[in-house]
Amino acid sequence: MFTKRSLKEKFSSEWKRHYHVEIFAERGFQRRKCKVCNEYFWSLKEKETCGCEKYEFIGNPVTKKKTDYIETWKIFENFFAKHDHTPINRYPVIDRWRPDLFFTMASIQDFQRIDQGNMVFEYPAENLIVPQVCLRFNDIPNVGVTGRHHTSFIMSGQHSFGGYWKDRCIELNFKFLTEAMGIPEEEIVYKEDVWAMPDFSAFGPCIETFCLGLELANSVFMQFTKTGNTYKELPLKVIDVGWGHERLVWFSQGTPTGYDAVFGPVIKWMKKQSGLKENDLFRKYAALAGNMDIDEVHDIDKARLRIAKTLGVSLKELKEIVEPFQALYAIADHTKTLLFAITDAGIPSNTGGGYNLRVILRRALSFLKEFEFPFSLEKIAELHAKYLYPLFPELSENLNLFSKIIEVEKKRYEKTLKNAEIIIRKE
Template sequence: MKYLKGNQIREKFLSFFEQRGHKRIPSASLVPNDPTILLTIAGMVPFKPIFLGKVKTDLKRATSSQKCIRTNDIENVGHTPRHHTFFEMLGNFSFGDYFKKEAINWAWEFLTKELEIPEEMMWVSIYLDDDEAYEIWHNDVGLPDSKIKRMGEEDNFWKVGPTGPCGPCSEIYVDLGEHGDLEIWNLVFMQYNREDDGRLTPLPRKNIDTDMGLERIASVLQGVPSDFETDLLYPIIKETEVLSGHKYNKNEEKDLAFRIISDHIRAITFMISDGIYPGNEGRGYVLRRILRRAYRYGRFIGFSKPFLYKLIPTVIHVMKEGYPELIQKERQIIDITLTEEKRFQTTLDQGLAMFEEIIKNVKSNIISGYDAFKLYDTYGFPIDIMKDLAKERGLSIDEEGFKEE
């Protein structure tokens, strides 16, 4: 297996597909040209109008490394080896051009020839009745039956929504021994349209949409147990060690803080770079939630004053090869981050004191929606921070009651 840095993997992937007739498309903004979503959450988002047939284009093949933001499971970030708010999605796309045969063979070629991952370390999943994909994996690639696992709709059938384009998918896994199996690449074969009555009808143009997480594949090639130890995130952890005076891998509570901060500061940097500023609604509130959560976790490793802004030069140093536009925006990103940190610093201590008073009167280990809303309304505590605080004390929050307030 070839050791490669994150920047090398990104470039190797894009070059590989460029050589096979794909147009290299720069990462789109985190602010999508799509009113149905707040943020760019996947590599296919910029191409959605093409997949849905809403725009005419001569583009047949594309490849990109797309920056993405997801916060639907933010509470898992730092607790697991792979969850992130910010991540990069490597992808190759076909718009009515090639289909399963090329997508599968190229994926296998890239993994085994370019990245030199031993074939015996990998296995694949396919949709339950996708015999076409089975034949390609078995006859073209040469995988034995034992390495091809058929799975149901929940695991191996992709859809854009209850109706619309959809299709089976094939996922590629790496066996990491004691660390289990890791999915590294999802190949989506968009070949059907689901009608309003639930029927599947063949699409006039069959499309390909593949997604491979850069951080995940970097962890495999660099031989580290989690994404946080890759060269994409670990330099941020090392700089946080310097600033805080604490060491990573010494205490699990502190390690959690290191991981959350290293993830969140990347999201903060890229969101501000793309013109998103802290606010009380929409994308601005997503950014505020992420920034304030990271700031609060700084308390676990000794920070009592603004510190996140000092990590931004490290993020930019790590990411500038793939995103050179960050360099010109560094001062602006630092200033906005510092301003927001100062704003929250003045209310954090008061809010924490109020939280301590609230939990003295908690019944049935549940913080009422009224009390949670009071924290939010008075001290600007995002619900994520309250959930973290409650979890640390073995409590939960009445989230439905909070929404009603």
């Protein structure tokens, strides 16, 4: 049977062909097996685990300096421009070129086209980078809770369409981390994996990059296509590296949550206005919550109870401290997502992708009401637009449109709440 698991087993058995690259031999990386997930990885120092470990960078950043959201992209852009990559502007977050998709969810999607049922690529340069804003809504309950989940994020796309292959790709990865970011090489881990389209029309080995427990990038080598019960090489081999921009920012700063690093002055202003101040208990919680996924534990109170016991406090005490912060982070995230979507002609609705936008809008409004925060979504959007202006000036140009749409949606939401109250009273 043709599955990712069978491919992973085959590629792993042929690891010298699929995963060994020149930089591993040059620097002395050794292949090891993780005692937690039983997958193979490469590291310089003796390790028992790949990325299956607690975040060790929180409160302990190892980059040569702390960089904010804008500066991190500039460092990335300058490095790859010097190494023969053409920087291009982001594509819209509302996908108008793929009839099967509503949102842009990955940077490689910018260049994919469907031609008579076949996937083809259209690209402006052979080697390029793009600060592609992506929208994903499969982890909404995690947003604000884990410290690392977002509904919108920049995938710093590093792509090569036949320009170079694995050796050069991982060499650039290693040099960016060690030279541009200043990360000690012994803290870098490369994990073997497989990436595939759902129909296996394109797939290949991939190498994930971890540092101190945090995944920073995934280098996909789009190399094969399925033909019956076997596969063959694609005529055009594509390098598809998705760098987690938000994660690079967070890693460089070592803040309790990724939101504090990513939202910068926006979240500082929100905390000041709401009177929220971090204490030692919150910081300890944040370090543990980064490894928690609601979709894995299914019961957030069960997960919180486990953390509360670890910290030696009651669940009630823990919730009183962390829930206002989580609401604040979610509002910041959701407002930013809505601003990008509305800027790119997306509208909250009850159909298609618009439903996802309405869900996060109403989630943000409910948090505003529940915790009585003294600010509006319009003000948060204004702060986001100001902070992100060096990268995305178009956000500032669409603040009036954002305000008009949010005002309409607020009225609809309030009407829905009133109707619900009437129904409850009748019962």
